[in-house]
Amino acid sequence: MVGAPEFQVTLLRTLRLANDELLLVWREESLEAARLLAATVNVSQPPLHALESPRLLATGTMVGPPTMLADGAGALIGWSERGAGNESVRLVRLIAGAAVAPGWPANGAALCAGPVGFDAPAILADGDGGATVAWVDRRLDDDGDIFAQRVAAAGSRHASWPEQGFAVCVASGEQFAPALAPDGNGGAIVTWVDTANQPAGGSLLLAGQSVIRPQLIETSIDPGRVRFTWSVDRKTPATYRAYRIEEGGELRELATLIPDGRGQIAMEDAQAPEGREVGYSLSVSIGEEERFLTPIRVQVPVTPLELALQRAWSPPGSDVIRIEFALPRGPAPRLELIDVAGRRVASRTLAEYLPGQRSAEIRPASGTRTGVYFVRLTQGSRTLSRKVVLVR
Structure with a gap:
């Protein structure tokens, strides 16, 4: 720069x-x-x-x-x-x-x-x-x-x-x-x-019982929203609590997590501070004994201030157009594919997309020819476009 x-x-x-x-x-x-x-x-x-x-x-x-x-x-x-x-x-x-x-x-x-x-x-x-x-x-x-x-x-x-x-x-x-x-x-x-007393391996010793250590299996991070999913031991009557580590070092309890029928627990922080590195910790307890797992630290992204169409391309050997874009808060965006004569050959509404850095695909009709097209992304009154070559 x-x-x-x-x-x-x-x-x-x-x-x-x-x-x-x-x-x-x-x-x-x-x-x-x-x-x-x-x-x-x-x-x-x-x-x-x-x-x-x-x-x-x-x-x-x-x-x-x-x-x-x-x-x-x-x-x-x-x-x-x-x-x-x-x-x-x-x-x-x-x-x-x-x-x-x-x-x-x-x-x-x-x-x-x-x-x-x-x-x-x-x-x-x-x-x-x-x-x-x-x-x-x-x-x-x-x-x-x-x-x-x-x-x-x-x-x-x-x-x-x-x-x-x-x-x-x-x-x-x-x-x-x-x-x-x-x-x-x-x-x-x-x-x-302190996590120094947690035994190595895949288990925790709590109240004289061996508890399988929860395994993180899914992470989702969006502006203002963080979600984790763990698999846990359904056979042991343990209590699971999720905490957010505040800036002063205090632990703020977010929720007590209850395993579902698949033996999974999920934590969602819908008020994660944007633009910050935030720490989260999961605890496992039996009776009055509580142990904390090693914290998870994530960078919470900032909600984009305006719509941006950053990239558009056609992967060789595929029949789709892919885009990467920044989506601010606002109405649902619309994605269109336009030919050089100005005709719309494909379109879709991206209503399911949350604000943040996103990617999407649009699939032209089966008879659409290889050649130059324009990707058009619209949200409210703002419209952006990029030229792309469709390769089949």
């Missing part, structure tokens, strides 16, 4: 500060890069105006979702980022006007360097302008471990803490969804979800 990449806002967070300011932190992404920006507006002096000259907090090839925490008259912002061949977790303190607090680096204090998870980190303010931060770290293995770092009020690492963070839990299996709580003595209690 030539020139500046085109950025789109994919995530927005807001936090009311103590001085009648509303802090906005948002992520913008393009095909090549991502960045994190911040600005404030005064909510006591309407009308509100468009934001001008926002503060750039981070830029790189990937920026994770931020965590925001009010801290006195300011706020602590934490995030993960990838750029220039490295990854890190960062923390910054913003004060009035989205200014960086004195002593803090403009691009945030680096809490570690190395492969990290791109979930939002957990933050606990210490009451003196500093904080403890916990995150998922992947420097030792791809499964993920829990690390933490203590940052002083001036944005520097606490002198007694390791430069690359303190290893809270390094174990087999996956550790994820860290959360922090004060211990009453100026420190922090760290909790997380």
